[in-house]
Amino acid sequence: MDNSYHSLNALFAQLGLDNSDEHISLFIDNNKLPSNVLIVDAPFWNQGQKHFIEESLNADADWSEVIDTLDALLR
Template identity: 55%
Template structure:
Protein backbone atom coordinates (compact mmCIF):
# COMPACT_ATOMS: atom_id res chain seq x y z
CA UNK A 1 0.00 0.00 0.00
CA UNK A 2 1.31 3.42 -0.93
CA UNK A 3 1.31 5.54 2.22
CA UNK A 4 3.45 8.36 0.86
CA UNK A 5 2.27 11.91 1.30
CA UNK A 6 1.21 13.57 -1.91
CA UNK A 7 1.80 17.19 -2.87
CA UNK A 8 -0.40 19.56 -4.84
CA UNK A 9 1.98 19.03 -7.74
CA UNK A 10 1.36 15.28 -7.51
CA UNK A 11 -2.41 15.82 -7.39
CA UNK A 12 -2.40 18.09 -10.43
CA UNK A 13 -0.31 15.54 -12.30
CA UNK A 14 -2.73 12.76 -11.28
CA UNK A 15 -5.62 14.89 -12.57
CA UNK A 16 -3.83 15.42 -15.89
CA UNK A 17 -3.28 19.13 -15.27
CA UNK A 18 -0.15 21.26 -15.56
CA UNK A 19 1.57 20.95 -12.20
CA UNK A 20 4.09 23.76 -11.98
CA UNK A 21 3.70 26.21 -9.11
CA UNK A 22 2.61 28.94 -11.55
CA UNK A 23 0.06 26.64 -13.23
CA UNK A 24 -1.43 25.63 -9.88
CA UNK A 25 -1.68 29.26 -8.77
CA UNK A 26 -3.34 30.22 -12.06
CA UNK A 27 -5.78 27.31 -11.82
CA UNK A 28 -6.79 28.28 -8.28
CA UNK A 29 -7.15 31.95 -9.23
CA UNK A 30 -9.25 31.16 -12.28
CA UNK A 31 -11.51 28.55 -10.67
CA UNK A 32 -12.84 29.98 -7.43
CA UNK A 33 -15.53 27.88 -5.75
CA UNK A 34 -18.44 29.23 -3.73
CA UNK A 35 -18.92 27.59 -0.33
CA UNK A 36 -22.12 25.73 -1.27
CA UNK A 37 -20.63 23.69 -4.15
CA UNK A 38 -18.77 20.50 -3.18
CA UNK A 39 -15.33 20.27 -4.74
CA UNK A 40 -16.13 17.20 -6.83
CA UNK A 41 -19.20 18.94 -8.32
CA UNK A 42 -17.28 21.94 -9.68
CA UNK A 43 -18.07 22.57 -13.34
CA UNK A 44 -14.40 22.74 -14.36
CA UNK A 45 -13.67 19.03 -13.72
CA UNK A 46 -13.97 16.30 -16.32
CA UNK A 47 -16.05 13.32 -15.21
CA UNK A 48 -12.87 11.33 -14.52
CA UNK A 49 -11.35 14.11 -12.44
CA UNK A 50 -14.56 14.54 -10.47
CA UNK A 51 -14.73 10.79 -9.83
CA UNK A 52 -11.12 10.70 -8.61
CA UNK A 53 -11.77 13.60 -6.21
CA UNK A 54 -15.02 12.07 -4.99
CA UNK A 55 -13.35 8.73 -4.28
CA UNK A 56 -10.38 10.36 -2.57
CA UNK A 57 -12.73 12.12 -0.16
CA UNK A 58 -15.29 9.33 0.29
CA UNK A 59 -12.69 6.65 0.93
CA UNK A 60 -10.44 8.94 2.98
CA UNK A 61 -7.71 7.77 0.64
CA UNK A 62 -4.09 8.82 0.86
CA UNK A 63 -5.01 11.62 -1.58
CA UNK A 64 -7.67 13.06 0.77
CA UNK A 65 -5.35 15.45 2.60
CA UNK A 66 -4.05 17.12 -0.55
CA UNK A 67 -7.57 17.18 -2.06
CA UNK A 68 -8.69 19.05 1.07
CA UNK A 69 -5.76 21.44 0.60
CA UNK A 70 -6.87 22.12 -2.99
CA UNK A 71 -10.46 22.64 -1.83
CA UNK A 72 -9.30 25.26 0.67
CA UNK A 73 -7.21 27.06 -1.94
CA UNK A 74 -10.10 27.20 -4.39
CA UNK A 75 -12.28 28.86 -1.74
CA UNK A 76 -9.60 31.28 -0.48
Protein backbone atom coordinates in the same frame (compact mmCIF):
# COMPACT_ATOMS: atom_id res chain seq x y z
CA MET B 1 -2.76 1.59 0.77
CA ASP B 2 -0.30 4.15 -0.54
CA ASN B 3 1.27 5.85 2.47
CA SER B 4 3.34 8.37 0.55
CA TYR B 5 2.90 12.10 0.97
CA HIS B 6 0.98 13.65 -1.90
CA SER B 7 1.79 17.23 -2.79
CA LEU B 8 -0.43 19.67 -4.62
CA ASN B 9 1.87 19.24 -7.62
CA ALA B 10 1.36 15.47 -7.48
CA LEU B 11 -2.42 15.92 -7.28
CA PHE B 12 -2.43 18.10 -10.37
CA ALA B 13 -0.33 15.53 -12.22
CA GLN B 14 -2.73 12.77 -11.08
CA LEU B 15 -5.64 14.83 -12.44
CA GLY B 16 -3.88 15.25 -15.78
CA LEU B 17 -3.35 18.98 -15.26
CA ASP B 18 -0.18 21.02 -15.68
CA ASN B 19 1.49 20.67 -12.31
CA SER B 20 3.96 23.53 -12.43
CA ASP B 21 3.70 25.99 -9.55
CA GLU B 22 2.78 28.76 -11.98
CA HIS B 23 -0.09 26.81 -13.54
CA ILE B 24 -1.37 25.66 -10.16
CA SER B 25 -1.52 29.30 -9.01
CA LEU B 26 -3.33 30.30 -12.20
CA PHE B 27 -5.79 27.42 -11.81
CA ILE B 28 -6.57 28.44 -8.25
CA ASP B 29 -6.92 32.12 -9.17
CA ASN B 30 -9.21 31.34 -12.12
CA ASN B 31 -11.44 28.72 -10.49
CA LYS B 32 -12.69 30.10 -7.19
CA LEU B 33 -15.64 28.18 -5.75
CA PRO B 34 -18.55 29.56 -3.75
CA SER B 35 -18.76 28.15 -0.24
CA ASN B 36 -21.90 26.16 -1.06
CA VAL B 37 -20.28 24.15 -3.92
CA LEU B 38 -18.47 20.96 -2.99
CA ILE B 39 -15.10 20.48 -4.65
CA VAL B 40 -16.34 17.30 -6.29
CA ASP B 41 -19.19 19.28 -7.90
CA ALA B 42 -16.96 22.02 -9.31
CA PRO B 43 -17.90 22.70 -12.94
CA PHE B 44 -14.32 22.61 -14.22
CA TRP B 45 -13.65 18.89 -13.63
CA ASN B 46 -14.06 16.35 -16.38
CA GLN B 47 -15.71 13.03 -15.54
CA GLY B 48 -12.43 11.24 -14.80
CA GLN B 49 -11.20 14.00 -12.51
CA LYS B 50 -14.54 14.17 -10.71
CA HIS B 51 -14.55 10.40 -10.25
CA PHE B 52 -11.01 10.40 -8.83
CA ILE B 53 -11.82 13.19 -6.36
CA GLU B 54 -15.10 11.59 -5.32
CA GLU B 55 -13.59 8.13 -4.84
CA SER B 56 -10.60 9.52 -2.93
CA LEU B 57 -12.79 11.50 -0.55
CA ASN B 58 -15.32 8.70 -0.06
CA ALA B 59 -12.56 6.20 0.74
CA ASP B 60 -10.68 8.72 2.87
CA ALA B 61 -7.68 7.82 0.74
CA ASP B 62 -4.22 9.31 1.11
CA TRP B 63 -5.16 11.82 -1.57
CA SER B 64 -7.93 13.23 0.65
CA GLU B 65 -5.64 15.54 2.59
CA VAL B 66 -4.24 17.28 -0.48
CA ILE B 67 -7.73 17.42 -2.05
CA ASP B 68 -8.90 19.17 1.12
CA THR B 69 -5.97 21.58 0.78
CA LEU B 70 -6.95 22.36 -2.80
CA ASP B 71 -10.55 22.83 -1.70
CA ALA B 72 -9.45 25.42 0.87
CA LEU B 73 -7.30 27.21 -1.70
CA LEU B 74 -10.23 27.44 -4.11
CA ARG B 75 -12.33 29.38 -1.56
